[in-house]
Amino acid sequence: MSVAELKERHIAATATVNALRERLKQKRTLLLDTDGSSSCYSHFAGYARSQGRTPVSFGPTDLVCCRILQGHTGKVYSLDWTPEKNRIVSASQDGRLIVWNALTSQKTHAIKLPCAWVMTCAFSPNGQSVACGGLDSVCSIFNLNSPVDKDGNLPVSRMLSGHKGYVSSCQYVPDEDTHLITSSGDQTCVLWDVTTGQRLSVFGGEFPSGHTADVLSVSINGSNSKMFVSGSCDATARLWDTRIASRAVRTFHGHEGDVNTVKFFPDGQRFGTGSGDGTCRLFDMRTGHQLQVYHQQHAAADGEVPHVTSIAFSISGRLLFAAYSNNDCYVWDTLVAKVVLNLRSLQNSHEGRITCLGLSADGSALCTGSWDKNLKIWAFGGDRREI
Amino acid sequence: MKSLLTSMLPVGASIPHSQDEVEYSFAMEYHGPPVTYDLPRAVPIDIKRIPTATVVPPTSLSDKLSLPIAQPLIAPDPSSKNSKELTLGFDKIVSPTSVIAFHQRDRDGPDCGLSGEFSSSGTLAFSNGHDQSCELSVVVDGGSGALNLSNEHEGSQQLSGGIGISRTLECFSSRIESHELSGSSGAQRASNDCKESLDFLNDIDQPDWGSTESMQSSRFLSSEVSSCKDEDFNNDPPCHAKRTSIVTFLDAESSDTIHGDFSPVEGQAIQEQRGPETRPKKGACYRCSKGNLFTDKETCIVCNKKYCSNCILRAMGSMPEGRKCVTCIGLPIDESKRESLGKCSRVLKWLLNELEIQQIMKAEKSCEVNQLQAELIYVNRQQLCPEELILLQSCPKPPKKLKPGKYWYDKVSGLWGKEGQKPCNIISPNLNVGGAIMPNASNGNTRVSINNREVTKAELWMLQLAGVQCAGNPNFWVDADGSYQEEGQKNIKGHIWGKSATKLVCAVLSLPVPSKATNPCREEKALVDRPVPDYLEQRTLQKLLLVGYSGSGTSTIFKQAKFLYKSVSFSEDERQDIKLIIQSNVYKYLGILLEGRERFEEESQVEMKKNQSVEQSSALGNASEHDEKTIYSIGPRLKAFSDWLLKVMVSGNLEAIFPAATREYAPLVEELWKDAAIQATYKRRTELQMLPVVASYFLERAVEISRMDYEPSDEDILYAEGITSSNGLACMDFSFPHSGHFESIDTADQHDSLLRYQLIRVPARGLGENCKWLEMFEDVRLVIFCVALSDYDQFCDDGNEVLMNKMLASRKLFEIIVTHPTFKQMEFLLILNKFDLLEEKIEQVPLTSCEWFHDFNPVRSYHHSNSNTRSNSINNNNPSLAQLAFYYIAVKFKRLFASLTGRKLYVSLVKGLESGTVDGSLRYAREILKWDEGRENLSINELSYYSTEASSFSS
Numbered sequence A: 001m002s003v004a005e006l007k008e009r010h011i012a013a014t015a016t017v018n019a020l021r022e023r024l025k026q027k028r029t030l031l032l033d034t035d036g037s038s039s040c041y042s043h044f045a046g047y048a049r050s051q052g053r054t055p056v057s058f059g060p061t062d063l064v065c066c067r068i069l070q071g072h073t074g075k076v077y078s079l080d081w082t083p084e085k086n087r088i089v090s091a092s093q094d095g096r097l098i099v100w101n102a103l104t105s106q107k108t109h110a111i112k113l114p115c116a117w118v119m120t121c122a123f124s125p126n127g128q129s130v131a132c133g134g135l136d137s138v139c140s141i142f143n144l145n146s147p148v149d150k151d152g153n154l155p156v157s158r159m160l161s162g163h164k165g166y167v168s169s170c171q172y173v174p175d176e177d178t179h180l181i182t183s184s185g186d187q188t189c190v191l192w193d194v195t196t197g198q199r200l201s202v203f204g205g206e207f208p209s210g211h212t213a214d215v216l217s218v219s220i221n222g223s224n225s226k227m228f229v230s231g232s233c234d235a236t237a238r239l240w241d242t243r244i245a246s247r248a249v250r251t252f253h254g255h256e257g258d259v260n261t262v263k264f265f266p267d268g269q270r271f272g273t274g275s276g277d278g279t280c281r282l283f284d285m286r287t288g289h290q291l292q293v294y295h296q297q298h299a300a301a302d303g304e305v306p307h308v309t310s311i312a313f314s315i316s317g318r319l320l321f322a323a324y325s326n327n328d329c330y331v332w333d334t335l336v337a338k339v340v341l342n343l344r345s346l347q348n349s350h351e352g353r354i355t356c357l358g359l360s361a362d363g364s365a366l367c368t369g370s371w372d373k374n375l376k377i378w379a380f381g382g383d384r385r386e387i
Numbered sequence B: 001m002k003s004l005l006t007s008m009l010p011v012g013a014s015i016p017h018s019q020d021e022v023e024y025s026f027a028m029e030y031h032g033p034p035v036t037y038d039l040p041r042a043v044p045i046d047i048k049r050i051p052t053a054t055v056v057p058p059t060s061l062s063d064k065l066s067l068p069i070a071q072p073l074i075a076p077d078p079s080s081k082n083s084k085e086l087t088l089g090f091d092k093i094v095s096p097t098s099v100i101a102f103h104q105r106d107r108d109g110p111d112c113g114l115s116g117e118f119s120s121s122g123t124l125a126f127s128n129g130h131d132q133s134c135e136l137s138v139v140v141d142g143g144s145g146a147l148n149l150s151n152e153h154e155g156s157q158q159l160s161g162g163i164g165i166s167r168t169l170e171c172f173s174s175r176i177e178s179h180e181l182s183g184s185s186g187a188q189r190a191s192n193d194c195k196e197s198l199d200f201l202n203d204i205d206q207p208d209w210g211s212t213e214s215m216q217s218s219r220f221l222s223s224e225v226s227s228c229k230d231e232d233f234n235n236d237p238p239c240h241a242k243r244t245s246i247v248t249f250l251d252a253e254s255s256d257t258i259h260g261d262f263s264p265v266e267g268q269a270i271q272e273q274r275g276p277e278t279r280p281k282k283g284a285c286y287r288c289s290k291g292n293l294f295t296d297k298e299t300c301i302v303c304n305k306k307y308c309s310n311c312i313l314r315a316m317g318s319m320p321e322g323r324k325c326v327t328c329i330g331l332p333i334d335e336s337k338r339e340s341l342g343k344c345s346r347v348l349k350w351l352l353n354e355l356e357i358q359q360i361m362k363a364e365k366s367c368e369v370n371q372l373q374a375e376l377i378y379v380n381r382q383q384l385c386p387e388e389l390i391l392l393q394s395c396p397k398p399p400k401k402l403k404p405g406k407y408w409y410d411k412v413s414g415l416w417g418k419e420g421q422k423p424c425n426i427i428s429p430n431l432n433v434g435g436a437i438m439p440n441a442s443n444g445n446t447r448v449s450i451n452n453r454e455v456t457k458a459e460l461w462m463l464q465l466a467g468v469q470c471a472g473n474p475n476f477w478v479d480a481d482g483s484y485q486e487e488g489q490k491n492i493k494g495h496i497w498g499k500s501a502t503k504l505v506c507a508v509l510s511l512p513v514p515s516k517a518t519n520p521c522r523e524e525k526a527l528v529d530r531p532v533p534d535y536l537e538q539r540t541l542q543k544l545l546l547v548g549y550s551g552s553g554t555s556t557i558f559k560q561a562k563f564l565y566k567s568v569s570f571s572e573d574e575r576q577d578i579k580l581i582i583q584s585n586v587y588k589y590l591g592i593l594l595e596g597r598e599r600f601e602e603e604s605q606v607e608m609k610k611n612q613s614v615e616q617s618s619a620l621g622n623a624s625e626h627d628e629k630t631i632y633s634i635g636p637r638l639k640a641f642s643d644w645l646l647k648v649m650v651s652g653n654l655e656a657i658f659p660a661a662t663r664e665y666a667p668l669v670e671e672l673w674k675d676a677a678i679q680a681t682y683k684r685r686t687e688l689q690m691l692p693v694v695a696s697y698f699l700e701r702a703v704e705i706s707r708m709d710y711e712p713s714d715e716d717i718l719y720a721e722g723i724t725s726s727n728g729l730a731c732m733d734f735s736f737p738h739s740g741h742f743e744s745i746d747t748a749d750q751h752d753s754l755l756r757y758q759l760i761r762v763p764a765r766g767l768g769e770n771c772k773w774l775e776m777f778e779d780v781r782l783v784i785f786c787v788a789l790s791d792y793d794q795f796c797d798d799g800n801e802v803l804m805n806k807m808l809a810s811r812k813l814f815e816i817i818v819t820h821p822t823f824k825q826m827e828f829l830l831i832l833n834k835f836d837l838l839e840e841k842i843e844q845v846p847l848t849s850c851e852w853f854h855d856f857n858p859v860r861s862y863h864h865s866n867s868n869t870r871s872n873s874i875n876n877n878n879p880s881l882a883q884l885a886f887y888y889i890a891v892k893f894k895r896l897f898a899s900l901t902g903r904k905l906y907v908s909l910v911k912g913l914e915s916g917t918v919d920g921s922l923r924y925a926r927e928i929l930k931w932d933e934g935r936e937n938l939s940i941n942e943l944s945y946y947s948t949e950a951s952s953f954s955s
Helices: A003-032 A044-050 B002-008 B080-091 B100-108 B113-128 B174-192 B198-205 B238-242 B252-256 B264-277 B312-316 B335-340 B346-351 B354-366 B386-394 B457-465 B500-508 B520-529 B534-540 B554-565 B572-619 B636-651 B660-674 B676-683 B695-699 B714-719 B741-745 B789-793 B806-818 B835-841 B881-901 B915-934 B942-951
Strands: A063-069 A076-081 A087-092 A096-101 A106-112 A118-123 A129-134 A138-143 A158-161 A167-172 A179-184 A188-193 A198-204 A215-220 A227-232 A237-241 A250-252 A259-264 A270-275 A280-284 A290-294 A308-313 A319-324 A329-333 A338-342 A354-359 A365-370 A375-380 B151-153 B157-159 B297-299 B306-308 B377-379 B405-409 B415-418 B423-426 B475-478 B483-486 B541-548 B730-734 B756-761 B782-788 B795-797 B803-805 B827-833 B906-909
Touching: A044 A290, A076 A365, A087 A118, A087 A129, A096 A129, A106 B354, A129 A167, A138 A167, A138 A179, A179 A215, A188 A215, A227 A259, A227 A270, A259 A308, A270 A308, A280 A319, A319 A354, B297 B346, B306 B312, B312 B346, B346 B354, B377 B386, B457 B500, B541 B554, B541 B806, B541 B915, B554 B714, B554 B730, B554 B756, B554 B827, B554 B915, B572 B636, B572 B660, B572 B676, B572 B695, B572 B714, B636 B660, B660 B676, B695 B714, B756 B915, B782 B789, B782 B806, B782 B915, B789 B803, B789 B806, B789 B835, B789 B881, B795 B806, B803 B806, B806 B881, B827 B881, B827 B915, B835 B881, B881 B906, B906 B915
Parallel strands: A076 A118, A076 A354, A118 A167, A167 A215, A215 A259, A308 A354, B377 B405, B541 B756, B541 B782, B782 B827, B827 B906
Antiparallel strands: A063 A375, A076 A087, A087 A096, A096 A106, A118 A129, A129 A138, A138 A158, A167 A179, A179 A188, A188 A198, A215 A227, A227 A237, A237 A250, A259 A270, A270 A280, A280 A290, A308 A319, A319 A329, A329 A338, A354 A365, A365 A375, B151 B157, B297 B306, B405 B415, B415 B423, B475 B483, B730 B756, B795 B803
16 A cells, blocks of 8 residues: 555545544534524523523622732632632742632732742642642642741652643642543543552543544542543533543533633532633533533624633532633623623622632632732622522 | 710820810811802711612622722812812712621620721621621712711720721622522531631631631630730721821822722731821830830831731731831842841730741741841952852851941951951961952051051050061061961961961950861852852752754753753662663664564565465465464574563553663663674665664673663663653752863952853754743743754654654744744854764765755765864864754754844754764853843854855855
8 A cells, every 4th residue: 555545535434433423513513402492592591581581680789709819920810719718829920829718818828939930729628638730740839838948948748740732721620639620631530549659540631532633621520529520722621530531421512712620510410611712601510511601792893812721610500600810700690691790890800801700619709810810709799698 | 976986086085074175177168169069968877767678689799890989079279170070979879899807896795985986887797697698888969978887886996987987788699690600518517607707707807806716726815806906997098096186088199099909918008108208106116106115016127116926917018128118129128137137026925826936937047138248248448249158248257237338358368357457367368359459458557567457556466476577667477377487488477377376366356266177178169169049049040952853862961961061960869760760771772673573574474475476376386384484583482572562662651660670671672682683784774764773882782781780881871761761850050160270360260160050951852843841931031942953854853743854843842942932032152962963864865855954955075074073173164064064054944043043053063972062062061041141242252163164055
C-alpha cells in the first residue's frame, strides 16, 4: 500500500467521520426539540412561562454588597469558600493566596506562592488546608496550620505533580480531605490522593472518549461525589465517574465555544455551563439533554460576544449567577430564563471583570472576585436569606 | 404616647419629660419659585390605619432600579428630577424590600414599647412563617418623605426602625417556587437553615453584626452591639445626633446616594467625607459619636480619626494597608504615627484573632505607601531617591528612627546627624547616598574639621579628652573604625574611640560611639546580599517572557541563563532528577533507533528477496534461511530487550521504569550500542525523523550515561531535552553581574544593581489562537520570541494531521502573540537561534525550500568565505551565506512585525549552545528596556546596520 493510497483512505475516513458527526448533531437537536418548535431557546422556560411562572423579582436592596475584601495587588482569578461558610481563599495574579475571614473581612493567611501564575484555588472540606494550581502544572497543597519558615512564608506541604499542562481548576471531593480533582491544559482531569501525592485516576488523555482540548473547569456532584463534570476548550462538557477512569460517562455537546466553567446544580441531577460563546446552558445529567440555554442578546457594536467567565447557582437553584467578560454579572432566573438583575448596575459593583463567583455553603452570601483586585461579598437582604 | 416619642427621637436624645418640651421640626419652609406639580403632603402616621399585607403583583417589578424608599422633598431646591423620582417611587411602591430592622427587634424582645406594636406584624411574619413573610409598610400618604424614625428605648437601646417603616407589604412566594425546581433536598435545607443564615443578613442590618451568636470568630457579644446599631440604617448620620429635631428628613446628601442607605460601604464613605466638618465631642468615636476619653479606641494612622470597637471594622474595612479608614487607603501615613506601626492596640486584639492581627500588622509595616517617603529626606542637601533610601535602611547599621528631615552624612567615618547639629549616630560608612558633605553641615564653629566637616564644641571636647592634638585648626581624616590621621600626613595617629574613657565622655556629651568592631568583609557581603523588601521587589523586577515554537531552543536559552547568572545553577536534587531525565532520554533515543532498525531490516529483507528472486530466476534455488539475515539483524537476547523497550515506550510510561532500569539494563545497553546492527542504523540516523539532533550527542556516550554512577555535566544538562519542565512554566530571577571594570565605575549603575530581572519561559504547548493564560503576562516588560533558524526545511504536524513547515508554524505563532491584545504595547525581541545549525545546513539545503523565503537571492562575492570554517565572528566585509540568510530572515520578521504593529522589532542572533551569545542577547534585552524607559530611541544598535545591509538583497 503506497503512502498516497493511505493518505487518500485517510481523507475519505475523515470525511465519513465528519459526516457522521453532523448527522449525530442533527439527530440530537431533533431529540431535544420536544415541543416541535425547533427553537433551541425554549426548552423548559417556554413551558414554565406558559404555566404562568414569573421571574423572581429583585429589588435594588435585595442583594447588597456588605463586605469588600481588599488586599490583593493583582487581578483576582479564583476563590473558594470553606464548607463552614465563614472563610474564603482567593488566588490572585500577585502570586498570593489569601485566606479571608468573611465575617470580619480580615486576612488570616497570605501565602506567597512559589509560582506566581496561579489560576485556581480550593479549600479542603475540613478547612485546614488550601490547594492551588496554575501555569507551573503542579497542584500545591498548603496546610494552614504548618509553621511558617524564616521569611514568614507558609511552606508547601504537598506538590501534586504529573500534569503535562497548566492546572486550570481544582476541587476537593466533598467530605474527603484526601481526595482532590484537578483539570488541566493537558486535556485530562486527575483524581489525586493528597496524602501520598499519587494520581489515583486520570480521566481522558490517551483514552478516546476524553477531552480533545484543554480542560478548563471541573465540578463535583454535591450529592454523589463519585460523579464530576468537566468543561473544555473542545466546546463539550463531559461527565465522569471516578470509579471508571477509562471513559467519560457522557459527553454534552451544544456549546459553540470553549466551556469556561461548569457547576453542578444544587440537586446534583443537572449542571450548568458557561461558555466562550456567551451562553450559559443547563444540562441534564441522566438524559444527557440540554435543558435550557441562557442567552442574552448583546447590542455590541463590534459584534464581540462577551464570554461567560464564571457561574454559580443559588442554593435552591432558582438563580444562576453568571459573570461575563464585559464586566456584566447577570442573575438569571433559571426557571423562566430571564435576567432578573445585573450585579454591575448595583451600588459598589466591581470596576473590572468578575472572574470568579462562589456561594457560601448555606447560600446566604455570594462572593465575587474581580480584575479590580478586590473581592466583594454580597448578601441577600430582606426576607430572603437565600434563594 | 411616650413610646411613640421614643420611636421618633433621634439617637442620643433623652426622652423629654413632658410633651411640651419636645421641639418638632418636620420641614424647613420652602422659599423657592412656585412649583408646577402637586406637592405631596406629610400626613402623620395613624397607627390604627396600618394597611394589611397584600400580595405583590410581580409584573410591576420590572423596574428593578426603582427605589422603594420614598424620596424626600429637599426644602431649598426641589429640583424637578428629584420630584420625578419621588412620584416614580410612589407609582412603584410595591417593590419588595426588607424590613431589616425587625430582625433586631426579634431579639430585643417584646418590650419595645410602641414601636414594638407596629412592628409586631413584621416580627410575627419572621418568627412564624417562612413561606410568607409579610412586610410592614407605612404608606405615607402623598409621601412627603421617608420618615426617619429612630427609637430610643431605655437609654441606650435603640431600634433602627427608620427605613423599614416606609416599606410596602409583600408576600413573597418565590421560595415556594424555587422549591419546585430544586427538589426537596434543597428546599429542606433552605427552610431549616433559616436561622443559621442570619449571619450575613444581620451584617447588613447592623454594621456591627452583633447578635450573631452562631458566628465563630466574631467576638462581639450581642449585648454590646445593641448599643450602637443604627448608623447605617438610620439615615441620620451620627453628626446629627446633637440636633434636637425629632423627625428629620433625609437631607440632600443622603438622598443623592439613596442606594447607599442600604449598602453599608457607601454609607460609610459618606460619613467619612463628612467627618472633618462634624467633629464629635472630645473623646467620642468618630463614627457613632459615642463613648468618651476612656473608651478603648483605634486610630487611623493617616487622619487620626478614632473609632470605638463597634465601629472599627466598619470604618476600616479589611485594612489592606493597616489601620486606615477606608477613605484613607492609599494615602501616606501621619509621620508621628510611624513609631506605632505594627504595634497592635488592645481594641484590635479584643476584636480579632491572632492570625488576623498578624496579617494587618504585617501589611501595615510592609506596604509601600506606609514606608518613609524618600523625597522627604535630604542627605547632605540632596533629596534621596527611593533606591537610596532602601540602601540606607537596609545597610548593616542603619540610622535609628529615621524621620523626614535634613541630615548630613560623613561617608568616610559613617557619622550621621541632623543638619546643623552634632552627630547623633554612626551608621555604615561608604553608602552611596546623598551629595557630598558640606563643611558647615553640623554648624560647628571650632575650626577643627573631621573629614571636611567643622566639628561642634561637644565633639571638640571629646577629641581633646580622647587625647587628640587639636592645635592649629587641623583637619582630621577619621575612618569608620575611629583611626584618625591629620590631613597631609600618612601615619595613623591613633583611635579616637579606642579608650573606654572616651566612650564614657561620649555618653556624657551624648555623642555616638561605634557600636562594635564590625568586620568590613562581612559588611561588604551583607551589602550585596541584603534582602530586598517585598514591595520594592515588585517594582524593580523586570519580567522577560521567553516564548517560541516547540523546538526553537527556549529551554536551552533558559538553561544558559541559569548557568550564566546563578551561582548555583542546579541543586543536587535537581541534578539527580536531570540524571534520570537524561537516562530515560537515552533509552528513548535507543528506542527510536531500534524502531528504525526494524524498518531497515524489513526493507533490506524485501530488497534481498527481490534480489534473490532475480537471482533465483537466473540461477535457480540455493536460497537459504541464513541469507535472511541482514546487517540490521540482532541476536535474540537483544531482540527481547528491544521488544521490551519498544513496548514500554508505546505504553507511554518510560519514565516510570526509572531508576530501576539503569540498574538492570546498563550492561545490555552497552551491548546493544556496540552491536553492529545498531551502529549500522545509527549511520543512517538522518533518515529517522523522530530522532532529535541532540540525540547523537548522548547516543555516542550511551554506555557512559546508562551507568549507575553517571553524573551529568553542565554540558550534558545544556544538551538534554525536557529539563526545564516542558510541562509547565519555569522562571528564574537574576541580575546581571558587573562585567568588566568600566561598568562598575559608572555610578549610574548603582541603581541598576538593584534592578532585577525575571526570565519566564513558557511551554510552547497551548500557546495558540485561543490561549487562555497569555493574559496573565500583561505585566512583562519584554517578550523574547525565539525562532530556530534551522527550521526552514523542517516539517511538523500542525494538529490537523497536515504537515506544516516549522518556520511557517513559528511565523504563525509569532503573529498570534504579536497581535495578542495583552501585548499590544509590548516591546519584542526576536532571537534567531541555532545559527550554528543554519551554517551547517544552508550549503546543502537552500533557504528557498521554505516558501516564505522564496525570494532569497543573495548576491555573493566571488571570493566568499568558505562556509565550512564556521567562523564565530560575523565578518561584515565578507558575509557567509548563513549570515546573509540571517539578515534576510531578520528583515522578513521585522517587516512582518512592522506591518502588524507599526513598531520596531529588535533582533538578536544566538547560538543556544554558546553561552556568550545568550549572555549578549539578554544584555541586549536589558538595553531595550533601558531605552524604553528613557524613550531615547537611539538607533545605535548594530541591528539597524543589519537591516540596511539585509535590505540590499531582499527584493
